[in-house]
Amino acid sequence: MxxxxxxxxxxxxxxxxxxxxxxxxxxxxxxxxxxxxxxxPAAKVALVLSGCGVYDGTEIHEASAILVHLSRGGAEVQIFAPDVPQMHVIDHTKGQPSESESRNVLTESARIARGKITDLAKLSATNHDAAIFPGGFGAAKNLSTFAVDGKDCKVNKEVERVLKEFHQAGKPIGLCCIAPVLAAKVLRGVEVTVGHEQEEGGKWPYAGTAEAIKALGAKHFVKEVAEAHVDQKNKVVTTPAFMCEAALHHIHDGIGAMVRKVLELTGK
Structure with a gap:
């Protein structure tokens, strides 16, 4: 012992x-x-949808990519959509309008949100650190009339309110694909990108959008699909996404760049 x-x-x-x-x-x-x-503390991010489906609502791959990158960045996400009728319903197997149908933007967006969605009228910049808008034709048909009226378009009143609230509060706004036209219309002089300004043999089929953005008084910057443009003054971050005929992983890379910069700008 x-x-x-x-x-x-x-x-x-x-x-x-x-x-x-x-x-x-x-x-x-x-x-x-x-x-x-x-x-x-986690950044609180509002994701604003415009329906479900590329031709008449939110581009689903873009919304999913945004959610994945927000999750990876540790953000707390709340999903919103306006409670309004869609402009029309597109049969996605034919790419043509379905004359006998009508759908609601909020109801359709709930498909992507897995049911957890809130009326856009209830979104306040005081409760969130950033807002992000995916693309898809819904941004140009349901959140605005850009698809029909081009530079003379009108923006949904709640979308316009949200953009102005976040901008006035100095909180970042992310937009991808065609959605930058919303900022171009509402925030005069803002810097955005929708990619290239020439079609380049069909690689950039919606390149004409850049001229409409300039006509709205905004500044367009040429960017590649995997890049994002940052307007430091206005805290607006944009990326081309499906404005380009590119491989899906390149589109995801550009969306990732946009999301990362938005989260950086929140300071959280």
Whole structure:
């Protein structure tokens, strides 16, 4: 027993000596604890949809990519859509209007939101750190009349209110694909991108949108599909997405760049 007590005593003494060599006499576990920083509060991001389906609502791949990148960035997301009728319903197997149908933007957007969706009229910039708008023709048909009226378009009153509220509060706004036309119409002089300004043999089939953006008084910047443009003054971030006929992973990369910059601009 004396031998055991001697052995235990020597080990305790060694542990004590090791601790005394540590800064402040802390054990390794204690030292590790002081390197842990307090977790940052999650950025609260509002995602604004325009229906469900590229030709008459939100581009689903864009919405999904945004949600994935927001999740990866640790953001807290709430999804919104206006409670209004769609401009029309498109049969996506034919690319043609379905004359006998009518659908609601909020109801259709709930498909993407997995049912967790709120009327856009309830969105306030005071409760969120940023807002993001995916593309799809719904942005040009349901959130505005751009698809019909071009530079003379009108923007849904709630969409216009939200854009102005976030802008006036100095909170970032992200838009992709055709959605930058909303900012171009509402926020005079804003900088955006919808990609290239020439069709380039069909690679950029909607390149003419750049001229309409300029006609609205906004500034257009040429960007590649995997890039995002940042208007530092207005805290508006845009990326081309499906304005380009590109591989899906390149489109996801551009959306990722947009989301990351939006989250950076929140400061969270």
């Amino acid at each position: 004396a031998a055991v007590r001697a052995l235990v005593g020597s080990r305790l003494a060694a542990a004590s000596a090791f601790a005394s060599l540590s800064p402040g006499g802390r054990t390794p576990s204690q030292r590790a604890a002081i390197h842990l920083s307090a977790p940052h």
